[in-house]
Every structure is written in C-alpha cells, then in structure tokens.
Amino acid sequence: MELDLTGPHRDDAYMILAGLVTPRPIALVTTMDPEGRVNAAPFSFFNVLGDSPPIVGFCPGDREPGVPKDTARNIRLTHEFVVNLVDESIAEKMNLCAASLPPGENELLHAGFTPVASSVIQPPRIGEAPASLECRSHSIIEIGDNRLIIGEVLRVHVRDDRVFDTEKWHVRPEFYHPIARMQAPNWYAKTRDMFEMKRPR
Ligand SMILES: Cc1cc2nc3c(=O)[nH]c(=O)nc-3n(C[C@H](O)[C@H](O)[C@H](O)COP(=O)(O)O)c2cc1C
Numbered sequence: 001m002e003l004d005l006t007g008p009h010r011d012d013a014y015m016i017l018a019g020l021v022t023p024r025p026i027a028l029v030t031t032m033d034p035e036g037r038v039n040a041a042p043f044s045f046f047n048v049l050g051d052s053p054p055i056v057g058f059c060p061g062d063r064e065p066g067v068p069k070d071t072a073r074n075i076r077l078t079h080e081f082v083v084n085l086v087d088e089s090i091a092e093k094m095n096l097c098a099a100s101l102p103p104g105e106n107e108l109l110h111a112g113f114t115p116v117a118s119s120v121i122q123p124p125r126i127g128e129a130p131a132s133l134e135c136r137s138h139s140i141i142e143i144g145d146n147r148l149i150i151g152e153v154l155r156v157h158v159r160d161d162r163v164f165d166t167e168k169w170h171v172r173p174e175f176y177h178p179i180a181r182m183q184a185p186n187w188y189a190k191t192r193d194m195f196e197m198k199r200p201r
Pocket residue numbers: 026039040041042043044045046059060061062069070071072094095097098099100101181
C-alpha cells in the first residue's frame with residue numbers, strides 16, 4: 001500500500017500519521033494568558049528534542065485556519081509554559097483537559113487538578129503530574145495550520161523521589177508509568193512491557 005499525502009490522501013494525513021507514528025508521549029501543557037488566567041491542554045505531537053540546551057517541542061494545530069488554540073496563543077503572548085508529563089494515575093484527568101472550554105476557563109479546576117506555583121515562570125505546574133518541566137519558548141514555527149513550539153527547559157520537578165536512582169541517574173521504571181497516545185482518537189498504551197537491548201560498541 002502506498003499513500004500519497006500530497007494528493008488523494010491529503011485529508012487523511014492526520015489519521016494515517018497519528019495512527020502509525022505511535023506510541024507518542026503526552027505533554028499536558030499549562031499556560032497563563034496575559035490577565036493571569038490558567039489554561040491546560042494535552043498534546044501528543046510532542047517530544048524532547050535535545051539536551052544542550054535542553055529543549056522540548058510540541059505542536060498545536062490551529063482551531064480553524066488562522067485561529068490558534070489557547071495554549072499557542074498564550075505562549076505567543078507570554079513565552080512561558082509547563083509541560084506536565086502524564087502517567088496512569090492522571091490519565092482521565094488529562095483527558096478532561098482536552099474539553100473545549102471557552103478561553104479563560106480553567107481546565108485544571110475543571111479536571112480536579114491542583115495548581116502548584118512554578119519556581120521561575122508564572123504558569124503553575126500540576127501537583128499530581130509525575131514530572132513537570134518549566135519552559136520558556138525559544139521559537140514558534142508556523143507551517144500551515146501547525147504551530148511548532150520549541151521551548152527551553154529551565155526546571156524539572158519529579159513527584160516521587162524514588163523515580164531517579166541518584167547514583168546512576170537512571171529512571172527506575174518500577175516507579176514511573178507514563179502513558180502514550182496510540183491510534184486516534186481514543187487509544188492509549190501503558191508502558192509496563194519493556195525489554196533491554198544493549199547497544200553495540
Ligand atoms: C491525548 C491528547 C493529545 C492531543 N494532542 C494534540 C496535539 O498534538 N495537537 C493538537 O492541536 N491538539 C491535540 N489534542 C487536542 C487538544 O488537547 C484540544 O484541542 C484542546 O482543547 C486544546 O486546548 P486549548 O485551546 O486550551 O489549547 C490532543 C488531545 C488529547 C486528548
């Protein structure tokens with residue numbers, strides 16, 4: 001099977017790519033508008049992109065052509081955001097944050113999350129998240145309806161002290177259970193089925 005995303009299958013690109021490029025991690029992004037109103041929304045077009053400096057990227061699509069989602073609009077105006085990572089314990093609350101509430105209505109409270117003050121930026125992090133990354137936007141690249149937001153990670157917060165083995169700086173998987181986005185619209189994966197493969201020298 002060959003699918004032409006520049007021609008007949010252009011309108012199917014989302015279902016094809018979001019189904020095949022899986023599993024994807026989920027960023028539950030908190031932002032503030034210039035009036036200080038908090039917003040939260042999940043994004044799975046997301047990943048860590050580099051470590052020197054440490055950068056992450058995620059990509060809100062426009063709500064309609066030329067009209068950004070609240071997250072993208074807030075970051076364009078304030079340059080600050082928190083990426084809250086998502087594990088099994090907050091999966092359903094994360095999903096509630098994807099509801100289309102009117103701008104300025106607080107998805108965190110709607111979902112029953114606890115906002116916690118960030119250390120160096122204005123938007124709060126989510127107290128229940130397994131890890132949160134305080135970020136400052138580096139650049140926003142607009143490609144069609146996509147707004148690729150790249151941010152530098154300034155601070156990392158980890159909920160459970162056991163997650164890191166601080167001698168080896170390894171994550172202990174028995175204490176960290178992120179979920180991943182699978183086939184759109186409603187499928188997710190747990191990450192408990194792992195295997196080790198040593199890299200060749
Ligand atoms: C798990 C999950 C992942 C999502 N990933 C994206 C994404 O990568 N890009 C996007 O534009 N919308 C994505 N959405 C939809 C947004 O979360 C949704 O449009 C949200 O209402 C945007 O909120 P905002 O206007 O407050 O920014 C995702 C939804 C869910 C549940």
